[in-house]
Amino acid sequence: MFNEISEILDAGFDGKEAAIRGWIHRTRSSGKIVFAVLRDHTGVVQVTVKAGNLPDAEFEDAVKALVETSVEVRGTVKKDDRAPGGYEVLASGFNVKSFAQPYPITKDQSEEWLREQRHLWVRSRKMTAIMKVRSTMTGAIHDFFRSKGYHEFTPPIFTPNACEGGATLFEVKYYDREIYLTQSWQLYAEAMVFALGKVYDNAPTFRSEKSKTSRHLTEFWMAEMEAAWLTYHDVIAVAKEEIKFIIERILEYNQAELELLEVDSVKLAGMLEKDWPTITYTKALQILKEKSGMDIEWGKDLRTVEEEEIMKHFDTPVAVVQYPKAIMAFYKPVEENPDDDPPGPVAKCFDMLAPDGGLEIVGGSERDTDIERLIASLEAEDEDVKNYDWYLDLRRYGSVVHSGYGLGVERTLQWILGLENIKDAIAFPRTMTRVSP
Ligand code: ATP
Ligand code: MG
Secondary structure, three states, X not given: OOOOHHHHOOXXXXXXXXXXXXXXXXXXXXXXXXXXXXXXXXXXXXXEEEOOOOOHHHHHHHHHXXXXXEEEEEEEEEEOOOOHHHEEEEEEEEEEEEOOOOOOOOOOOOHHHHHHOHHHHOOOHHHHHHHHHHHHHHHHHHHHHHHOXXXXXXXXXXXXXXXOOHHHOOEEEEOOEEEEEOOOOHHHHHHHHHHHOEEEEEEEEEOOOOOOOOOOOOEEEEEEEEEEOOOHHHHHHXXXXXXXXXXXXXXXXXXXXXXXXXXOHHHHHHHHHOOOOEEEHHHHHHHHHHHHOOOOOOOOOOOHHHHHHHHOOOXXXXXXXXXXXXXXXXXXXXXXXXXXXXXXXXXOEEEEEOOOOOOEEEEEEEOOOOHHHHHHHHHHOOOOHHHHHHHHHHHHOOOOOEEEEEEEHHHHHHHHHOOOOHHHHOOOOOEOOEOOO
């Protein structure tokens, strides 16, 4: 029987015998004593190996063992304020399972080198902490929707259709023709709401982004929802509630990780108490002009710099609604009663922007139910309407108002943890220039 390291870092274990196993995280020796910090998935603890307390051969192995050597240790747990975590294990047994070669990762290496070594770098305390929070987050997404009566629906990944426009589609050779990797589950989710009413998923999504940024991956996970009878204002309320639920869970389960990653959890908790505003695109341009002196022409999509600037004026996420119809995907309907007096047609859509950087974490909308308008929009985008005939059927057989959104899992994690680059929000990132390891 082995103990997990977190278990023995507890006052109740002081003076007791323990058996732990893991990997050497750090080690130093001076003659007759070795201090090895051992790591398992629950934490780290110092193992003190003194000659004479264990068989000579095992002591020699402890002297020789390099970082990342795997080992089973037996010994007595003892309180020691100088040790990380406040306890050490005085070894009476040090059983090396496999000696490690000199480890290629040392201090002060570049981010790109660490990404090259990602298969090993995932063992770092930083990456381990991030991946634990990610696991909490995706678990929370399932719990949130299931507790509200949503059904999980997972979409096909191979698809014949575009959804978010042809520019970012990955083509795949499929026998003797070309199809695509999915950009969004949406068209299929729209079919499913006529059967299941309310659906959600968390699924891989692919976009061949044409530029290198710190917020775009080519393969990422999108957690989406779609529901019949709901307007875009209804699903904005769901999105705000979902993100608050995710934050609450992370605060509950991951205090240690938040501390290690130097995340201000008081600030995060404070956001749960506040109402998160909804503003229009037209209002966002006004804010840019009045508060930041940036004059953006109405009708242009917001760029990263502008999103960042807008969010300097807010301390919680903000839903920006009613973007110009002309720059929106074909399925977003016109809002006939806009909140302000925009100079052109706007859509029933929203993006959720996050404070501290202006990351867009969610995008969503109502879906057009007017078949003639849908066909006209597809034609305007040079799409082959024939490919969408099955989708248009959804408007022919009992169409109802319905809406949905996609939440970027890595984006949201990047924001919550304050990660500079989205590549650190996923274990094995895929970008324009990186597909390995
Ligand atoms: P952006 O303007 O940032 O490219 P988008 O408008 O293309 O985003 P949507 O189509 O609305 O994004 O997708 C929904 C969500 O998916 C976004 O809000 C974002 O959180 C996430 N997302 C979109 N593209 C990427 C990407 N390339 N890498 C990681 N996450 C992404
Ligand atoms: Mg995009």
